[in-house]
Amino acid sequence: MPRDLRNSDEQLWGNSLSAVNEPRPGRPPLIGVDRVEQVIVDTLESTPKNATHWSRAKMAERSGLSRSTVGRIWKAFGLKPHLEEGFKLSNDPLFTEKVYDIVGLYLNPPESAVVLSVDEKSQVQALARSQPAFPLMPGVPERRTHDYVRHGTTSLFAAMNVADGTVISSVHRKHRSVEFKKFLTKIDKNVPEHLDVHVVCDNYSTHKHPTVKAWLEKHPRFHMHFTPTYSSWINQVERLFAEVTRDLLQRSDHRNVQSLERDLRDWVKAWNENPKPFIWTKTAEDILDSIARYLKRINGSGH
Incomplete structure (x- = not known):
């Protein structure tokens, strides 16, 4: 990743970590900043072997975290690897006019x-x-x-x-x-x-x-x-x-x-x-x- 996520917007980072570690029934696992960052880096900058995009199962296997934890991390940071949208930019030389x-x-x-x-x-x-x-x-x-x-x-x-x-x-x-x-x-x-x-x-x-x-x-x-x-x-x-x-x-x-x-x-x-x-x-x-x-x-x- 070209920049350290921990040096980005601290408030957003803190809020997102809180969402990942929010209270749940039982003993909530505490996930460090480094592990959360690595999940985000891997999601954005790599693809799994023999696949075009990450699934929760594949990222859980990669990170050692549970599928639900991966899902919470993705949700907290607005990541949706399963979605794809098409686009076509105009090549019209008179586009602006x-x-x-x-x-x-x-x-x-x-x-x-x-x-x-x-x-x-x-x-x-x-x-x-x-x-x-x-x-x-x-x-x-x-x-x-x-x-x-x-x-x-x-x-x-x-x-x-x-x-x-x-x-x-x-x-x-x-x-x-x-x-x-x-x-x-x-x-x-x-x-x-x-x-x-x-x-x-x-x-x-x-x-x-x-x-x-x-x-x-x-x-x-x-x-x-x-x-x-x-x-x-x-x-x-x-x-x-x-x-x-x-x-x-x-x-x-x-x-x-x-x-x-x-x-x-x-x-x-x-x-x-x-x-x-x-x-x-x-x-x-x-x-x-x-x-x-x-x-x-x-x-x-x-x-």
Whole structure:
């Protein structure tokens, strides 16, 4: 370890040791600073033989401590070796400019304009479970089979008004430039003529196809704002898709694509009866500072 943990924040260290050695039934073992430090060093800077990460059992064998003691040490210092999160940093050369542009639309939208967060939730599957679900009962959760039969796919096109949360949507069996142009036409018909339309969307080739560009040239009130690569988190409609997945798709049971599309339309209709805008609070500076801190942390971790 590049630094001695005992020379770090003494209060945190003391509190963490107290958590490790907190009173328990029977005679509590007293664990010295050196042994706690060694567990942390081994967890952060090594891997067990023939394994990619430490388990409590493996660390207990390595350290000579009990599994429960290892668990308390990890909990006290916020270590979770069994968890892994994926990430993909943007390599967009215009990342900063695009963040300022899109966040500026969220926090300070232009006058006489509507800002729409747009994307397609593609390849939504109509899945039919092989057996009926067992319903929820007191003390027993709803139970569903893990196997299912696929009955085709569809795509949900959505444009969410970031100001009021209302959604313009369409469902199409494919998500080519043809369908995207049709969706832009639907947006054009639904947004009052006196308003400019600012569209936030990703860099998917469909959104930049020559047919789409030709359509945009004929509709000058439309202004496209593309998110940085690998940065779907900045597109608010992704939050909406997460709601659709949790409310409808996660436990769906559809015998055909038509019933799936009907349920998607009904879900959006119900959403629009009580729309919930997602309040954006972070400034562009907040985001860039957060990414800078993250990069500094992972660059200093030896990875």
